[in-house]
Amino acid sequence: MSRIRIVGGKITKHTVGTHNMYAEESIVFRSDKAISEKGEEKGVTYGKPKKAPPVVKSLLKCVVEFRPSKDWKGEFGFDWNRKSDSQMPVDEKYSDVVGKYGTLYATNPKAIFTQSNSLYIKHLLEYEMFIVDGYSRYYVPNMTLMKNEKAILDAAIEISEQPDSMCYEYDENIFQITILEKLSNKKGKHYNDKVIEIKCLKEFSSVQKIELIATKDKINKKVGQINILPNNIVKDVNVVFIPVRHNSKTGAVKGYELQILNNAFKQSYIKGSIIQLSKYIEVGDWWFDLFFTTKDKKGNTILDTSNVRSIHRALDDKFFEDKKNDIYKDYYRLYMLPDGTLNGVAEDIGGNAKVVVVYQGRNDSTAPHELMHAMGLYHTFDNDGKFTYKLHKTDNIMDYTHQAGKSRFSTNKWQWKILNSKI
Ligand SMILES: [Zn+2]
Structure with missing residues (x-):
């Protein structure tokens, strides 16, 4: 049920074009003074109004991307399709920095790096993908978290149709999630620092998903996700x-x-x-x-x-x-x-x-x-690695980012697999 009640005053509604009113049940007009109607050109007719157009349910449109907080120093593994939307000191878009070098090695001042769309698309295959209505594809971050370890994450949020509520869905036997900060629920773009702390309670042998489900008008929709890789073989x-x-x-x-x-x-x-x-x-x-x-x-x-x-x-x-x-x-x-x-x-x-x-x-x-x-592991900027990134553009341990005065401490899923063939 919806209700608009206006107490006192005068209401004037003025529409330049046509003004239609439709109801699934009765429309009631009643006045304590007079009702007057006038059709200036064609008079007033009864019994032949057009059919109401189909009702369009309000679409739930929002997306929540999870990012490590800016004081993350690699205490857990987090590999995401970087889009320069976090607060990390080094966070270049992978779409700009995945490619190949020419014949000169990356550290040669004359080396030429060429961005490659096809290699970037290959890089995207590292992440599970789903579609969020009204937004582009959502690439799910890969995370590693050992038993008894904790991870604190930020959230980059975009809302164009507000949900009524949002909640995390995950296996409570495996993880303990503490909500540190309620997610912003207003229209627009928001960056929320340190929204959740995830603690891993025990070892598990299959990929665990932490999903963020938004609800509007009793309709549920997934608007965020993190995948945590099995940690039972160390x-x-x-x-x-x-x-x-x-x-x-x-x-x-x-x-x-x-x-x-x-x-x-x-x-x-x-x-x-x-x-x-x-x-x-x-x-x-x-x-x-x-x-x-x-x-x-x-x-x-x-x-x-x-x-x-x-x-x-x-x-x-x-x-x-x-x-x-x-x-x-x-x-x-x-x-x-x-x-x-x-x-x-x-x-x-x-x-x-x-x-x-x-x-x-x-x-x-x-x-x-x-x-x-x-x-x-090869250097991240080496053409012999599975992927090649532009020199100094990542915080990966295998980059030379220290030369640009930034720290390097991260590794990506494809490198985890080389270091630990069980991943
Ligand atoms: Zn080296």
Whole structure:
């Protein structure tokens, strides 16, 4: 039932064109004074009005996209079709930055990147898709969340026909969802910070959907979704950080690199056992210096392995001279060298080599970056990867975004699959 009641005053309705009134039941006119009707041209007729047009149900038109909050540092995996609609420091549209480089490698200043629609469409296949009426296609974000871990998400909302209500639908045995902020329900575009906290209560073996259902006039419609990949098979990876001493300087763990590495592992459902040795190995005999050092401008001897990759082997030989270290034979071995000419070097991409070398001049994300090379990932801007993104345009660990002063900590679903073949 609807009702308009006007108390007092005078109402004038003026229509330039035709004014039609239809009702499914009676229309009642009653006046306590007079009723007057006048058809200026054709008089007044009764009993032959046109049929009412079919009733158009009000369409529910809204869409809610979920995004990580701006303080997300990769504590859980979140891979979405980026559209520059989040508050993340780096959030370029994938439609602009997925493509290929020419013959020159991306880091060459003369390298040419060409955006590719067909590769972007291939990239979209990474996401489940459904149609939201009145809007374009909805690409569902892929998320990874280990048992007992939490994720806080923002919402980008667009409403042109308001719903009466919205609610989350999910398996309550698996997730606990806390609503931190009610979603905006007014017409227009809104960005709501930190709307939900999702906690994973237990392991599960099939893709879990968290759906946002909007209701209007008793009609339900899906207006948002997140897919959470099965987390019941967790891969174990062992890593040992080994300090190396050269020329009376010793390499050490840097900044938050253990945290960044641990987060990166969690994104791929990897349980990283990360050991940090306090005992260093010392290098620097004539043979080592001959191959792996150079002189800087001031004439000091500094490490230089830019041309000789076999430093990995030399360090391993030194490390395993101590038989006690045999327990680390199957570990990823990360040798932390003092200052050198590079940030870090992985021995091989996805080969059998488990040895990585990093220098003290590195940043927080170098060690995770080099380890991910050793575990099979190419640079995001490398034409040899499954997808190629424009240099510096992602916050992916395998990009060089640190060179642009931004942090890198994320990985995408296709990379999770390489790091953990069970995904
Ligand atoms: Zn690299």
